[in-house]
């Protein structure tokens with residue numbers, strides 16, 4: 277594409293862009309988008325005939341089937357434009373569709389929601405690159421509460437800033453943001469979890485969420501109610517920061533509820549939504565004039581922002597009249613000079629799109645889009661996510677105190693087991709005792725591991741979905757980091773258990789047998805935790821997980837080889853034993869304990885058959901003495917399969933949301 281005296285000349289196509297939108301005025305006055313100064317660099321965001329449909333869920337008691345439609349239209353043919361260097365207030369009554377519009381523009385609509393219409397960024401159709409290009413400050417802030425403010429920002433700079441940036445640059449950016457957003461004095465304070473160990477104030481959390489989104493200095497920023505919950509001083513400060521960003525050429529669209537007159541006046545432009553339609557878009561002064569021309573004059577004592585919402589709200593008990601008023605305002609706006617002014621910007625961007633398409637240019641061809649930060653590699657993502665998981669599991673009081681209690685409890689249980697089995701001997705009665713205690717080794721290292729991890733994904737799901745949708749990291753690095761951060765705990769726990777219990781019970785006294793027992797219990801605990809992680813990643817909540825896990829777990833337990841002769845299980849359920857780490861672990865522990873026992877004392881009366889060797893014991897339990905390595909191998913295979921299924925479950929859920 278070449279620029280020749282105001283025209284875009286493409287191969288075989290000449291699109292007239294001589295008349296820039298800022299040359300246009302509405303009715304001779306500078307009302308709207310035509311008045312904006314042209315910025316050399318920056319984002320012009322336009323959307324045309326945009327409709328958004330959300331899936332309708334039928335209620336339990338809905339009986340009127342004629343009313344049932346699969347989708348509900350939340351936005352109806354909405355068009356608009358935002359140009360570089362502008363701070364636009366998106367306002368409207370609750371339920372008008374503000375968040376829906378922002379989500380659609382930011383390419384962050386939840387799964388199942390259908391977006392119809394065209395959204396352009398500098399004349400390019402938006403795609404998934406939008407999540408890297410634009411920042412999005414959500415209404416509700418989500419953090420890993422056990423990190424400090426500085427740790428959180430350091431973590432985010434590592435994953436969000438360009439991978440080629442140096443450590444010094446990243447640190448400098450963190451310090452700059454801490455200073456600019458007034459967070460210096462709380463930089464080493466833990467973020468905290470509202471409702472449990474609250475540390476930061478609501479305002480500080482909002483500012484931290486804002487800092488997280490502007491880390492990369494994005495050219496386009498969406499803010500969903502960034503001032504909600506802030507006092508007037510902090511609200512003003514937040515809008516002032518956005519205003520400064522806009523004056524540096526950034527494009528900012530911000531939903532806002534009940535701003536003070538002073539805050540409201542800081543916005544350059546106003547977009548009013550009502551009942552999913554555009555009621556007005558242009559300058560704030562223009563909005564007053566427009567509404568006045570329709571007979572809705574703002575009283576002198578009213579804050580204009582309040583007046584707009586008041587005029588565009590649907591009042592309970594007066595729905596029909598309110599809707600009629602809104603329809604009239606929206607219809608009039610659609611044919612007004614203000615709207616024509618926007619149409620010109622949209623048309624101009626549309627022409628650029630056609631020109632781009634003709635010369636085959638893509639997002640990346642434009643120098644501006646090449647400035648999208650380059651993501652760090654897989655290993656860096658994984659490393660930092662693992663770091664965050666480990667820090668959280670160590671510091672999070674909810675996780676840490678439960679772990680400590682579990683550990684103390686486990687030591688006590690190990691002691692009790694040791695006391696109960698102190699007198700075990702290698703004789704006929706001792707065979708049952710030894711097999712019993714070995715199975716207790718398995719269950720004590722299975723159940724805490726299996727049930728202890730069930731909450732890891734449901735608990736962090738909202739945060740994971742937000743960060744994943746923001747393109748901060750991939751689902752596989754996240755899953756892997758969770759998986760790795762579990763391993764140290766499931767090495768230490770079995771080791772401590774065996775150290776306390778093994779030597780108290782009359783098991784084989786050689787170090788080899790002890791080491792093998794520890795290794796088998798470590799494999800057992802990790803396989804059980806992999807199974808728990810799979811259920812945790814696949815299902816939404818603990819009650820759902822329990823619904824499926826408990827029957828699964830009972831069948832695996834039965835097929836462990838202690839409670840049933842495995843050859844007698846019915847064929848249609850017998851195959852389950854191959855999924856049972858109880859069986860592999862039991863077989864491996866039995867082989868370890870019995871294989872080199874050559875003489876078992878027979879204290880039975882004459883005529884009662886005795887088991888004389890360890891090999892006979894192994895065979896008695898339908899185990900095979902040559903299967904020791906196979907048992908290890910199959911537990912490792914189960915571990916990998918459970919985690920793979922867990923990962924796919926998580927990945928699909930993230931894609932669907």
Ligand SMILES: Nc1ncnc2c1ncn2[C@@H]1O[C@H](COP(=O)(O)OP(=O)(O)OP(=O)(O)O)[C@@H](O)[C@H]1O
Nearest residue numbers: 330331350368369370371372373374375376377386
């Ligand atoms: N995923 C969804 N499923 C069902 N309904 C939805 C969904 N998303 C939005 N809606 C509906 O669409 C309408 C607009 O919602 P939206 O959140 O965009 O409004 P809003 O103007 O941002 O409101 P508020 O100011 O209260 O946040 C509401 O009636 C809401 O119930």
